[in-house]
Amino acid sequence: MGATTSVHRTIDAVWRMESAKVIAALARYVRDVGLAEEMAQDALVAALEQWPAEGVPKNPGAWLMTTAKRRAIDQIRRRENFNRKVEEIGREVQEVTPDASEGIEDEIGDDLLSLIFTACHPVLGTEARVALTLKMLGGLKTEEIARAFLVSDSTVAQRIVRAKKALADAGVPFEVPEGPELATRLASVLEVIYLIFNEGYSATQGDHWMRPELCAEALRLGRVLAELAPKEAEVHGLVALMEIQASRAKARTGPGGEPVLLLDQDRSKWDWLLIGRGLKALERAEALNQPPGPYYVQAALAACHARARKAEDTDWQRIASLYQVLAQISPSPIVELNRAVALSMAFGPAAGLALVDEIAGEKALQGYHLLPSVRGDFLVKLGRLKEAKGEFEKAASLTRNEREKTLLLERAAACD
Amino acid sequence: MRFMVFVRSPKPLAALHTDTLLRAGVLLDAGDLVPHAFGVSGYWLIDVRSWEEAVERVRRIPLPACVVEIRELPVV
Numbered sequence: 084m085g086a087t088t089s090v091h092r093t094i095d096a097v098w099r100m101e102s103a104k105v106i107a108a109l110a111r112y113v114r115d116v117g118l119a120e121e122m123a124q125d126a127l128v129a130a131l132e133q134w135p136a137e138g139v140p141k142n143p144g145a146w147l148m149t150t151a152k153r154r155a156i157d158q159i160r161r162r163e164n165f166n167r168k169v170e171e172i173g174r175e176v177q178e179v180t181p182d183a184s185e186g187i188e189d190e191i192g193d194d195l196l197s198l199i200f201t202a203c204h205p206v207l208g209t210e211a212r213v214a215l216t217l218k219m220l221g222g223l224k225t226e227e228i229a230r231a232f233l234v235s236d237s238t239v240a241q242r243i244v245r246a247k248k249a250l251a252d253a254g255v256p257f258e259v260p261e262g263p264e265l266a267t268r269l270a271s272v273l274e275v276i277y278l279i280f281n282e283g284y285s286a287t288q289g290d291h292w293m294r295p296e297l298c299a300e301a302l303r304l305g306r307v308l309a310e311l312a313p314k315e316a317e318v319h320g321l322v323a324l325m326e327i328q329a330s331r332a333k334a335r336t337g338p339g340g341e342p343v344l345l346l347d348q349d350r351s352k353w354d355w356l357l358i359g360r361g362l363k364a365l366e367r368a369e370a371l372n373q374p375p376g377p378y379y380v381q382a383a384l385a386a387c388h389a390r391a392r393k394a395e396d397t398d399w400q401r402i403a404s405l406y407q408v409l410a411q412i413s414p415s416p417i418v419e420l421n422r423a424v425a426l427s428m429a430f431g432p433a434a435g436l437a438l439v440d441e442i443a444g445e446k447a448l449q450g451y452h453l454l455p456s457v458r459g460d461f462l463v464k465l466g467r468l469k470e471a472k473g474e475f476e477k478a479a480s481l482t483r484n485e486r487e488k489t490l491l492l493e494r495a496a497a498c499d
Numbered sequence: 500m501r502f503m504v505f506v507r508s509p510k511p512l513a514a515l516h517t518d519t520l521l522r523a524g525v526l527l528d529a530g531d532l533v534p535h536a537f538g539v540s541g542y543w544l545i546d547v548r549s550w551e552e553a554v555e556r557v558r559r560i561p562l563p564a565c566v567v568e569i570r571e572l573p574v575v
Binding site: 097143 | 548
């Protein structure tokens, strides 16, 4: 009994390690990721039947690959139109030897990259892209994805079925995009990975353990992508951003689960190993000398905080200028508001107030509680308490978060 | 889950054999130690999903004869 469960845990581990490679290699032949994924699943079922009795093979990845390819041939033989493909795969099966996986890393890399781009194809909605990526690249089970996203198993299963169908209907080719298409397609991939990361990062204490696991999953995916596409600065930018954000995981909530703001965090609780990795990834992005992208700039911002051992050591001038860069590549009033805060830290509250007053008319900021809250903060520092009180009260009336509302009303009361 | 993998060998091996772990996105750190007759000669620090995965990952590394010890890091 004990032996069986241990074999099953090994099969689980092998599956998570090898499934993406198996699906990717199959997809290259059958030109249909949905079909490739089903064949890989068939191979997994075969492993679950045979390995507990016969033991785990020496090269389990090659075993899964060979079995899946045989299933593919069986299946395709039943369809008359695929004669040519049968020949191709037939030849390939002969070539698969236990050591084949070692010598063809580059080919596997191309297939994996194609699989990532296909799973994150923009014809799919975000939820479908996320589910497909976790399923086919992370090797997660449908139930695990469901636990992580707090939805039902059948919802995830349906999402995946529909996504595979949408890819087939759209005739999405199994390839790595080139030329001008690459940038938009890569942006779609990075968006999916960062979404997975944030889903895990926003998990709270009572949540299923699978939710925080999403952060680790996104980090691994990002690191894998950085090795597959080392010349894309934004990939390293995203990895840097995730490593640095993950480094704060233990410091960002208090004993009661309440959020602790960045400047109030106990920096000895930061994971300095991850910070070092993040800074290194940032250097890799910089060394490529490409125009700064949004992930790179956000990572550079995170790095300004990570480099400061104490909150007082923060380089606010650099933060302010980075927000200016970010405002140019992805303009938003929120970025401007952040820049105003950085300016006030670097040059005093008057500088911050000037920028806030400049953007106060922006449509997107109407009804946004942080605008009056930040403005109130600057006014307090300038000694204009009466005006500050009004701003905090306004902010309190705009927020829907009760804890925040109480805090803002306390600040308003403190202005008397 | 983080695991520290200690390599015992007469000559340092760990820093040379990082490729497989790196490509898999699980390697956090690696290094060699000053040689010490058949003692620990180097280490890998990896982040994987289970003990079984740690074992399987290490088994994939094409190493010459050596002894490897896999230890889990506590979650603080």
